[in-house]
Amino acid sequence: MFLWAASAVFTVFFANVAMGAFGGGGFLGDVGEMLVLFAASILFVAAILKREADHKNNNGS
Numbered sequence: 043m044f045l046w047a048a049s050a051v052f053t054v055f056f057a058n059v060a061m062g063a064f065g066g067g068g069f070l071g072d073v074g075e076m077l078v079l080f081a082a083s084i085l086f087v088a089a090i091l092k093r094e095a096d097h098k099n100n101n102g103s
Contacts, residue, residue, distance in 0.1 A: 044089035052082040 055078045062068035070078060 044085050044092060048082050048085035048089055051078055051085060055079050055082060 055075065058068040058070045058075060058078070068075070
């Protein structure tokens with residue numbers, strides 16, 4: 043679930059950056075971009091930590 047959320051939030055960030063790069067003007071400002079990228083990073087780390095914990099519990103280590 044966290045990985046899907048991280049992917050969705052990063053897609054919003056990428057779309058904003060792509061729109062700005064191609065002259066369409068992004069829909070987020072600088073602070074908005076930073077917050078969206080921060081949220082994507084936090085969700086990605088949470089997904090990795092959860093997957094690691096699940097792997098540890100399933101292997102009995």
